[in-house]
Amino acid sequence: MQQLILEPPYPPRVVLENEDFLVVDKPPFLLSHPTRRNDRPSVLGWLGKERGGAPFFLVNRLDRETSGLVLVGKNAAAASALGRLMEKRLIDKEYLAIVRGKLACEFLQIDAPLGYLGLSAENPVAIRQGVRPGGAPAVTVIRALSSGAEVSLVRAYPKTGRLHQIRVHLASIGHPIIGDKIYGPDPHLFLRFAEQGWGPELAEHLGLPRHALHASRLRFRWQGKEWEAAAPLPLDLRGFLDQRGIAVPPG
Template sequence: MLFLDPPYQPRIIIENEDFAVVDKPPFFLSHPTKKKRGFSLLEWLYNQNNQIPWKLIHRLDRETSGLLLVAKNNASAAYFGRQMEKRLIRKGYFAITWGELKADYLKIEAPLGYLGVSSENEIVIRQGIQSNGSQAITEIYPLGYGGGHSLLWVKPQTGKLHQIRVHLSLIKHPIVGDKLYGPNPSYFLDFSKQGWTKEMEKSLLLPRHALHAAFLSFFWKGNKQTVFLPLSDDLEQFLKLTKGFQKIHNPRFFEIS
């Protein structure tokens, strides 16, 4: 039994007097909560400088690594909040999935909502496709495949809870390591009680879901800002150890901005 710690501390990628872009490690909460174990990025930032009223502009799931935009004052928080409402803040993710997706481009449009607790679903936060749910659109660009897996570049056009994970599961390409939307949703509850086990390792392959927030664009003082963060070391290593995996050239990937 093992409860997993972040493999590295958060890293500030860009910072000025009004905002910062931070690399959040996996197994690190975005925001503190009483229900989940572990330290949070917001607490880490307060420890760096508790005179700053840090405010997260968006969040990442606990196991997702990568870029987060953080405001350092109320004015910048409001400014970025308006951009979020107008969908002017764009994001891009690397995802490693089960199955070999051999296509140049795929667009998923499927509304999302809470499934609700029932005999078929014990997990309160679990999302699913709901006809009366919120609009959710995800664009997918394969960047490699082989050995039963794919490397995908994912651009969510909307920002719904667990959107990427649910949409990839919908098309039968769930994210490697996903305890909630992968082969057995009960792993989500088992992990919270027992930690990482040999059974999970055999089935999930990775101790965290293979999703990495790699691209962020936003506007600041009239100028477009873009930040790119390469695939995290643990996910890069997984691909290197996957026999038969090959990266491919997808020209659409370079249109990330």
Template structure:
């Protein structure tokens, strides 16, 4: 993985499609893909590549992920579909679940209810931190430990709110940062080094993975469909080889469950 956005192979993109109909695309995004269009052309971002693949001029990114977070991305093909989906998120009728590998041993369920605001002391402009201020936003995240080993814990994460970098910032505040996180890990200057120089010996020595070990594994709509993905291959490999845990239960085939007879996103 380098600091610049890498190009997407059209054949690989087709394999990432978990579900598609006339209203939506559900993508299993790898942890090296940016969601939003970039200066490097349409095949350098997920939205740009999906526009090329579908032939649609406009797509609406409803549930996005940070570049190095893998898992479920939801894209609406029509404005009406996008409005309905965005309303569902705003009204909290959508449940999102992540799997993460956190540094250290987390022994019990922890719910973090701490506001997030821009980190004024960081050199990384995008970094947020737990602090109270007029600009701070309410943020709530539940961390449920599943298995530990090798100095790390596999955790199921339920974000009750949807703030930027919420899971990563709350994990850092807990003292159990996400493994491989360049911004919320041992030193946020690692991120600055990465975007200018790519993967360096310093990053290799400081980080146990080449990207943050965070995977959006489930998206469930009240009275609607449920999309569930297996754990990303690189996180599964880390869990087996470094943590020494049986990861098979988290590596099942993708599922799409329609819990309502008619859930059309555009109606």
């Protein structure tokens, strides 16, 4: 029986906190913020319940399927100031991703502008991005960590903050992220998933029920002090690599 996966596999946790902000390690399948439906769990909803209804303000957000670090302000002023740091690229972000294939080099920088592709027979997903000559500037640095016969673990450093940037850039060089329904082997799989849920056919094409992208590290300077938060690769992605004999480097 096909089943649409809605529940996160583990609870979120606070990994770093001071009087102005906190950093949450978000599991996959958890929204960053409530939607209009307001009946699905989110990071902000979880924090509200955990902290007696206190208001919180997202500084960055992750896609529902992406796991890892979310920076949250404890008040509007702190969130606004942290947001300005993000806009000025003064908050360093690192991601881990499992991609198809083996990279030809250990280091590369992808500098390719991104924009909406527009609906067509080839692109049935309205939100889908792609490399566009007139698109917004976008830069991602990629470092290969370890590889197997068919997949590789890479570290990604987005230098800009475009929609789906890492996913699009990796797909554009022929190394889409494992489990990516929009930028993987066929964007029509995204519509099939939305209509029918997860099942054996999608598992055969995608390998994982979510895209294998994890926000693993944040670094920034705040009030004269250097702050760093880290979140290890979660068990679902680690297990996928273990099954293929691919080592996860420490740190």
